Amino acid sequence: MEWLSNPEIWISLVTLTILEIVLGIDNIIFISIMASKLPASKQKKARQLGLALAMITRVLLLLSLTWIMTLTSPLFNMGEWMALTDAELLKQFAISGRDLILIIGGLFLIYKSTSEIHDKLEGEEHHTDTKAVVTFSGVIVQILLLDIVFSLDSVITAVGMADHIEVMIAAVIIAVLVMMLSAGGISDFVNKHPTVKMLALSFLLLIGVSLLAEGFDQHIPKGYIYFAMAFSVLVEMLNLKMNKGKKPVHLHNLPEEK
Template structure:
């Protein structure tokens, strides 16, 4: 009851929930694109299961805070392998468990985004890649891999913003519920508009590069990334609105023109 009556707890809960939703947008986009490869009757199930796995992963990581924070300890330093002093650049390149996860996750996201963009440009069937039909379990496995990466970043952020474990868990659960409710609409919108889908894949590629840089201790302020994404979305929304109102150009001597004469 003491927690419920503390205004600072409520402020932390609201702030952290909003932040978790913002950080979860890229997760929704990734899940929407992967689930779109499945038959229509399996897509909703894949989205809900993927987000449920994200929530479970984040809660488990929050309950293992000692282990999570231990991931920030240095595992090795490249300078040790080549007999160079750890001072300067090599000191900043010290690799921790968190760094390894971010590097692997970033490389995976870059690979998936690039292959998806290539697939769309080549015009291959959305359910076939390399002659193989996408399986439900295969899609869920890929979602799970990225859930772990996104969850690690989310949990470390939560630890830095709140002191109470119950507040962190509550924020994660509320954020995932909001994402579950909105995932269907976001998925339909992304899949129905090819240019939006290409933009979303570009976002994922950008996030993959960001994760890779973060793994090598090259910090890119997330505010810059999210501002660029928001500005791109605004421009794309204006383009969609303009295309919806525009009419195809009619040549003077085309059958569709009122002045057309045979």
């Protein structure tokens, strides 16, 4: 326990916790949007359970670091199927277990965000009652699947920034507890403002494309992605301030604000 008196450990804990919270924003957005499809009485429970599952998933992955490291080993090479001979090209087309998870997760996120945008803008409002066909367990399963993808990214970041497993686990737990406290406010704000909900869905679409690119070893610096998201949020906040008091546009399958 000597590491508790080491100031470098505490600095890495604070830094990693902040980073985990930032990386968890997309998780909160997805959970909030999925939970909003349930009756109001079950939404808080779905958010809390979803974030609890995210914490458990991340801790279990951290405790399985040896297995995590094996995910970076190539399983097969698509370049060989295309008869490529260039070594660099072959390296780019090598697919590992981590790549497969990111590709599948990215495709799922692109599909989910696109279908949600379509449903809210052009869905059959009077013929399809979304909340009647969406079950609590179905929402939790979808949240769990995306938790695995988001958690993998989070754990790989944690491994690269800290040397002690205790620090990594503590940072993950603290970050998830902070997200649990803020999830309700974020969810209410997103659901109250339809344009913000569309913006949140576009963020998920952007993150899905980023995961897909990452799966094919085309790294997009996260700084660019988060800057684009932050700038979009700033513009939307200005729009909301300018249009304060005006009745927001009504999206399909959402209760109209009185």
